[in-house]
Amino acid sequence: MKKILLALALVSLVACKQTTETKKETKQIEKTIVVSKTYPENISKIFKAHGGLDAWNSLQLLEFTMKKPKGDEVTTTNLRNRKSLIQMPNHTIGYNGKDVWLKDKDTAVYKGKPKFYYNLMFYFYAMPFILSDDGIVYEDVKPLEFEGKSYPGIKISYNAGVGESPEDEYILYYDAETNKMEWLGYTVTYFSKKKGKEFHFIKYSNWQTVDGLILPETLTWYNYENNIPTTKRNDLKFTDIKLSKEQPNTTIFEAPEGSRIIE
Numbered sequence: 001m002k003k004i005l006l007a008l009a010l011v012s013l014v015a016c017k018q019t020t021e022t023k024k025e026t027k028q029i030e031k032t033i034v035v036s037k038t039y040p041e042n043i044s045k046i047f048k049a050h051g052g053l054d055a056w057n058s059l060q061l062l063e064f065t066m067k068k069p070k071g072d073e074v075t076t077t078n079l080r081n082r083k084s085l086i087q088m089p090n091h092t093i094g095y096n097g098k099d100v101w102l103k104d105k106d107t108a109v110y111k112g113k114p115k116f117y118y119n120l121m122f123y124f125y126a127m128p129f130i131l132s133d134d135g136i137v138y139e140d141v142k143p144l145e146f147e148g149k150s151y152p153g154i155k156i157s158y159n160a161g162v163g164e165s166p167e168d169e170y171i172l173y174y175d176a177e178t179n180k181m182e183w184l185g186y187t188v189t190y191f192s193k194k195k196g197k198e199f200h201f202i203k204y205s206n207w208q209t210v211d212g213l214i215l216p217e218t219l220t221w222y223n224y225e226n227n228i229p230t231t232k233r234n235d236l237k238f239t240d241i242k243l244s245k246e247q248p249n250t251t252i253f254e255a256p257e258g259s260r261i262i263e
Helices: 002-032 041-049 053-057 120-125
Strands: 061-066 073-078 084-087 091-095 100-104 136-146 149-158 170-174 181-186 200-210 213-225 228-244
Touching: 041 149, 041 170, 061 120, 073 120, 120 213, 136 170, 136 181, 136 228, 149 181, 200 228
Parallel strands: none
Antiparallel strands: 061 073, 061 228, 073 084, 084 091, 091 100, 136 149, 149 170, 170 181, 181 200, 200 213, 213 228
């Protein structure tokens, strides 16, 4: 009887060990599985020309400074969850993943729309990489003809329910020889909540290499007519670019004392 019990115990021990090892192996296999997204060939070439999606996806943080007449504006963004912090001379805007908040540093009244602005400049600056997000639909469109040069175009739209303004549309125009981004056409639907008909235009130039990525130093807004850029309107310069593979301190995105949640 004792021998039978001993044999059963050994069988049970071996089975338990095998089950444990199988679970460990399964976990190890699960960790090594990486789901790769596929993109149209033309947008893939643009990502590669700007340093590649692998390099972009390895990052956790992006920070940049915009030079403005009333003082520097510093934007910090967690690239994994898109929490953000915008520090201005008289105000601070933040997004903690759930709420957009605003804190006034003095008696000056913020005249903008925090829920519209909190990620606006980040999206413009993070082009073209931001166009690798989930829920995007790509479509070839006719080239942009400007000052004797032709720029092939890729239209970007979003599936329903993606982001604050899923009706937004973008057109990325690129240099056919270098595959670098040259122009961005975009509609604004945040206020109307309806699909826009007019495209605004930004020219990307003075590319700079930051930790292997090709990022813009200057964005130039253009006047437009009949969905075509016409004359230069104004420049916006970006400096002090910081990229990091380390996660930022999450507390900086939380609403501090004295701030108010924007409804």
